[in-house]
Amino acid sequence: MAKMRYIDALTLALKEEIERDPNVFIVGEEVAQYNGTIEVTKGFLEKYGPLRLVDTPISEAGIIGLGIGAAMAGLRPVCEMMRMDFALPAYDQIAQHAAKIRYMFGGQFKVPMVVRGPSGVVNQLSAQHSQSLETLFCHCPGLKVVTPATPADAKGLLKAAIRDDNPVIVLEALKIHFLKPDQWDHIQPGLSEVPEDPEFVTPLGQAQVLREGKDVTLISYSTMSITCLRAANLLAQEGISAEVVDLRSLLPLDMATPLASIKKTHRAVVVQEQWGLYGCGAEISAQISERAFYDLDAPVQRVAGAFVPMPYSKALETLAYPNENDVVAAVKRALAAK
Amino acid sequence: MAKMRYIDALTLALKEEIERDPNVFIVGEEVAQYNGTIEVTKGFLEKYGPLRLVDTPISEAGIIGLGIGAAMAGLRPVCEMMRMDFALPAYDQIAQHAAKIRYMFGGQFKVPMVVRGPSGVVNQLSAQHSQSLETLFCHCPGLKVVTPATPADAKGLLKAAIRDDNPVIVLEALKIHFLKPDQWDHIQPGLSEVPEDPEFVTPLGQAQVLREGKDVTLISYSTMSITCLRAANLLAQEGISAEVVDLRSLLPLDMATPLASIKKTHRAVVVQEQWGLYGCGAEISAQISERAFYDLDAPVQRVAGAFVPMPYSKALETLAYPNENDVVAAVKRALAAK
Amino acid sequence: MAKGTAEAPATEAGDAEISANTVTEKPFDREKYRRFYEQMVHIREFEELCAVAFKKGTHGIGGYLHLYSGEEAIACGIIGALDRSKGDCFIGHYRDHGYALAAGSDPNEVMAEICGKATGCSKGKGGSMHICDAARGFYGGYGIVGGNVPIALGLGWALKYKKLDGVCVCFFGDGSMNQGGFHETLNMAQLYRVPVLFVLENNGYAMGTSIERSHANPNLASRVESYAMKYDTIDGQNIVTVHERATEIVEEMRRNPAPFFLECKTYRYHGHGAADEAKQTVYRSREEIEQAKQRDPLVIAERLLLEQGAINDEEIERIRKEALAAAEASLKFSDESPNPSPDELLKDVYA
Amino acid sequence: MAKGTAEAPATEAGDAEISANTVTEKPFDREKYRRFYEQMVHIREFEELCAVAFKKGTHGIGGYLHLYSGEEAIACGIIGALDRSKGDCFIGHYRDHGYALAAGSDPNEVMAEICGKATGCSKGKGGSMHICDAARGFYGGYGIVGGNVPIALGLGWALKYKKLDGVCVCFFGDGSMNQGGFHETLNMAQLYRVPVLFVLENNGYAMGTSIERSHANPNLASRVESYAMKYDTIDGQNIVTVHERATEIVEEMRRNPAPFFLECKTYRYHGHGAADEAKQTVYRSREEIEQAKQRDPLVIAERLLLEQGAINDEEIERIRKEALAAAEASLKFSDESPNPSPDELLKDVYA
Numbered sequence A, B: 001m002a003k004m005r006y007i008d009a010l011t012l013a014l015k016e017e018i019e020r021d022p023n024v025f026i027v028g029e030e031v032a033q034y035n036g037t038i039e040v041t042k043g044f045l046e047k048y049g050p051l052r053l054v055d056t057p058i059s060e061a062g063i064i065g066l067g068i069g070a071a072m073a074g075l076r077p078v079c080e081m082m083r084m085d086f087a088l089p090a091y092d093q094i095a096q097h098a099a100k101i102r103y104m105f106g107g108q109f110k111v112p113m114v115v116r117g118p119s120g121v122v123n124q125l126s127a128q129h130s131q132s133l134e135t136l137f138c139h140c141p142g143l144k145v146v147t148p149a150t151p152a153d154a155k156g157l158l159k160a161a162i163r164d165d166n167p168v169i170v171l172e173a174l175k176i177h178f179l180k181p182d183q184w185d186h187i188q189p190g191l192s193e194v195p196e197d198p199e200f201v202t203p204l205g206q207a208q209v210l211r212e213g214k215d216v217t218l219i220s221y222s223t224m225s226i227t228c229l230r231a232a233n234l235l236a237q238e239g240i241s242a243e244v245v246d247l248r249s250l251l252p253l254d255m256a257t258p259l260a261s262i263k264k265t266h267r268a269v270v271v272q273e274q275w276g277l278y279g280c281g282a283e284i285s286a287q288i289s290e291r292a293f294y295d296l297d298a299p300v301q302r303v304a305g306a307f308v309p310m311p312y313s314k315a316l317e318t319l320a321y322p323n324e325n326d327v328v329a330a331v332k333r334a335l336a337a338k
Numbered sequence C, D: 001m002a003k004g005t006a007e008a009p010a011t012e013a014g015d016a017e018i019s020a021n022t023v024t025e026k027p028f029d030r031e032k033y034r035r036f037y038e039q040m041v042h043i044r045e046f047e048e049l050c051a052v053a054f055k056k057g058t059h060g061i062g063g064y065l066h067l068y069s070g071e072e073a074i075a076c077g078i079i080g081a082l083d084r085s086k087g088d089c090f091i092g093h094y095r096d097h098g099y100a101l102a103a104g105s106d107p108n109e110v111m112a113e114i115c116g117k118a119t120g121c122s123k124g125k126g127g128s129m130h131i132c133d134a135a136r137g138f139y140g141g142y143g144i145v146g147g148n149v150p151i152a153l154g155l156g157w158a159l160k161y162k163k164l165d166g167v168c169v170c171f172f173g174d175g176s177m178n179q180g181g182f183h184e185t186l187n188m189a190q191l192y193r194v195p196v197l198f199v200l201e202n203n204g205y206a207m208g209t210s211i212e213r214s215h216a217n218p219n220l221a222s223r224v225e226s227y228a229m230k231y232d233t234i235d236g237q238n239i240v241t242v243h244e245r246a247t248e249i250v251e252e253m254r255r256n257p258a259p260f261f262l263e264c265k266t267y268r269y270h271g272h273g274a275a276d277e278a279k280q281t282v283y284r285s286r287e288e289i290e291q292a293k294q295r296d297p298l299v300i301a302e303r304l305l306l307e308q309g310a311i312n313d314e315e316i317e318r319i320r321k322e323a324l325a326a327a328e329a330s331l332k333f334s335d336e337s338p339n340p341s342p343d344e345l346l347k348d349v350y351a
């Protein structure tokens, strides 16, 4: 085990996979000469050369198309979106092509590619650069979608995504890229620890219990799983024991883990960073109510961002997505019911 | 009242609005000289001229961009997508621009535009041309989304959309475009009737009870509302009284109407044509369970399409989206519970 | 070979071009061109039978059916210039039956796919628009206009990455050129010197929209100067012209990897899709269609082969008959094939 | 005016071009150019103060901050050629402070927006990238590269539809040209003869990527031959060149409505965004930056005005001081402005 930041775990995953498999290459804007906009691929160009670190024009549809074709021909492209918001001009390539090729050609091709990049709200990037777009990718058979919330999963899920034979979207939680190991461990001891084994991967489609508890189950993913841990710390001070389930993968979605937890706690709070309406939290809340109908002692509580484009001003931005106090309040509502 | 087909109601709405308001114009592929691919705009070019019926290259992002700019400058563009699937290459223009302009510029601009076109599965168009993409538009503050299920609403919602000061997505149910009035009235008497009043509009954000009942509430939209009516007919033969709520608008979403119904029936079945996972039905199911927790006598049942790209072969296509028997089966599950 | 201009579409090109003088110095390969001729006749009969079967409505063909009749020389001449052993491959749009047949795919499987049968090349899941043949390097037909073009970039990239000598051919229509992805792709292809041969099937129309009504610069091939890409325009109706030029270009691409843009002037005989047959006169005259048929690629090939003594009238008759019989056999194969079984619904979503 | 080539970017253009001989026969309008000079100086001081405020971190500026320093002559010269009474309007990308200031927007509101205050032009909801001014025909700055370009098509379309004489100016960077939407838009604009003046601010780089590394054809203006669009390349550092050429083009566009593509060669002094300042040497040398600064638009304007006797050293000094004072006053205004109130969060989503 090594203690590291989330961003370093991403770098490590990419490094290990590019060294392991000669078919892996990275393509995107500023990934090579510039070392990556936030330097996830720092030093890679020098080390691995221009065939494996490919700088591109600002042409997202071209980048994804390059990835799809290369994947069909047997390579393992990792397409970086400078921010995941910029995948939208390439959404047709992702949703109509990468996702559907295997099925519509009756299984003749595989599309083992990764589309990855920083996601979510940080520091006043405003409406067009703050989104957490998982729902758009999850509502699309043929894709897989992962949302690592910890340094270990940043490494493990990214590696598993690269090794997977399908198009996998990796939404990297920018908000927590630069937390230092001691900040992680302060939230929960051991949270900054990342297995050094280059064969370590986090299997796709397996949720994890990040913290055990008995009074209520908090279900979330990405940055908000960490917000839930923070909320659980606050709740513990009040004697409320919250179990925190981090979904890790949204597609495939492991509902067995949260449902097992709810069987124990009888109360569920679903937390997501962005718009609740028609968001991923809706599916999770719906499945809980549909499948754990007789286990629930209270209505599922959903906590989500305001249904507005992200405002710029810090004063408003702070109000636009949930924090640990919002989660605590939802837990109290869940506990008050019935 | 006039009896007419769904497609004729669309044509009528466009005709009335283009004649009412000189700022309304229609832009899209083959809308003018070709009379529209399915002839929604037949004869319009001759009547209204080339400034108001604008044929375009196959450039969806350009079409939507043209619409946004024109709308900001005070016109009321109606952008036709030959099929709504083709909105995906323009998804960035819709979701990052049309939807966000008002907010991110602090309310300085309005974007009164419509994006409309045929949607949903019909007759073996296979993976890339059969989708019902409402979720992608609904999970996007700043847009409005409507899904007319009847000839009257085809007229009324399209007209309301054109008159609205926001970008409105109109998903037209291709599957039911060509049903004849007597086919409509056979499903339910009066269903083919469309008010002739040119001031008739269906307000956005108001669900309707298409059929009253007391044992169970079926909640749906678009083609599937008609499938629910068919299911209700079958159920009636077995002595089961189903209330059918047609949501009409998905954004804004009127949950008061279905919740009022559920207060009466205590059982709910949510039906949607396409992929259930992370689809619009999830939001509806989640809200029902969250908000009618104490009213429900059984878990909400969701009926939705298989989570696969649409297969071509009729033998498979038929299995890929719900029919009235699937709805009946779900109702039975709902009634059996508890 | 002259660069084409919008003023000289295939329909109006002088008959002079048809005769053997388009044949360059190379000795005329009778066997090869006879084979191409047979292929073209087969494609024609195959597709005309599809049109009939579509109308009949009882063979399982639904949705869209885009026929290639009139454009056969392009697929045959170009795919015939490829060498699978070198890694050559190709990708197309939805007007794709001809590509597969030109590549030697099993016509029964192609027909069965068009009819949505379990024995189809895509197991009946794709249909007419989504024919493919991985073994023959056919990376499929795509339904979104321009959607295949960015993917071709990746196929070409893989050839470069693997240091193979192969080239990737990307077929698309004039309408595709106005999609944003086309633009992004061509720039990147040239920037990276990726060996993609972009083949524009310029049949004058995208559905009902003529070139002049959709391209501000109707001289389509010259549009790729925007990417500093090499290009040429040829008569797509003449199999010899097409094949020889494609062969030259492919050889050059193997020597000096870089993309190339080849515009083939051609004409589509049917409506955009089989269902649009009746709407044709909204955008073009019956006379125009008849005139275009004067330069039918099959007839041109026939004349050339006759001139060269590579075929006689009797053989021509026999080839037609055999092609029709083969097409009918394919339809029979399809008719006798089972539908996909219900459990196929959920398969092939993920690898 | 010669068409530019990639071989002669603004940085290397000879000093000869700077002097008054770029001024055409027209009499030199001292008042106007002095006003432009004052504007440019104001923009410079305003933005340099933003850079300081960003670093300080206490004024409410977060996110990205893209500075226009070095490129001021373009916004001032071109927006200065517009006539709002005719319906003229403009739209830009995220490097947008200069557009608003050149159009005469209230600098306090611009600064307050950059700082996220309630008094900002976008109520603090947009920030640096999303400045706008509906009253002055500024349809906003956009953050998605190339995203504003299709919208300009619609703004131009509305002018045509309403039969106004106006033109719409669309500002964007060299990086935008490789976005698909750019391609679709330019074709449509030319096809419909929509009065959009596309202004390419060619500063040589898109973030860290040079023209040569991202455009297969580095002669950017010529790329629009693909749309049969008229174009020209000018020295974007010389306010007289920019303004006179823009005026000519706009007049011509009013007479014969059609789009025009104007490439302005320029240079960005700062990092791509204020946060990227340190990474500049990864893609360009300090020497290159210094050399480019030799052709500073403010200095060029100063020299011209001095040559023409339209200004003296004392006035120059005073203009600078006043500009700095104005910028400081704007920052003070912003500092004293309230944050948006919490209830603003849910407002302005829908009209």
Ligand SMILES: Cc1ncc(C[n+]2csc(CCOP(=O)(O)OP(=O)(O)O)c2C)c(N)n1
Pocket: B029, B058, B060, B082, B086, B089, C095, C143, C144, C145, C172, C173, C174, C175, C176, C177, C201, C203, C205, C206, C207, C268, C272
């Ligand atoms: C993005 C997109 N827009 C619209 C369509 C509908 N459509 C299918 S084919 C076609 C015309 C294409 O013409 P062209 O590229 O010239 O090819 P051709 O059919 O002439 O071979 C159109 C508009 C589509 N499939 N995809």
Ligand SMILES: Cc1ncc(C[n+]2csc(CCOP(=O)(O)OP(=O)(O)O)c2C)c(N)n1
Pocket: A029, A058, A060, A082, A086, A089, D095, D143, D144, D145, D172, D173, D174, D175, D176, D177, D201, D203, D205, D206, D207, D268, D272
């Ligand atoms: C679609 C998209 N891709 C990537 C980005 C990230 N990005 C922002 S600005 C920029 C560079 C743009 O360069 P250019 O168009 O030349 O304008 P300049 O910054 O030089 O003025 C990039 C890559 C983005 N905002 N949008």
Ligand SMILES: [Mg+2]
Pocket: C173, C174, C175, C201, C202, C203, C204, C205, C206, C207
């Ligand atoms: Mg065509």
Ligand SMILES: [Mg+2]
Pocket: D173, D174, D175, D201, D202, D203, D204, D205, D206, D207
């Ligand atoms: Mg630039």
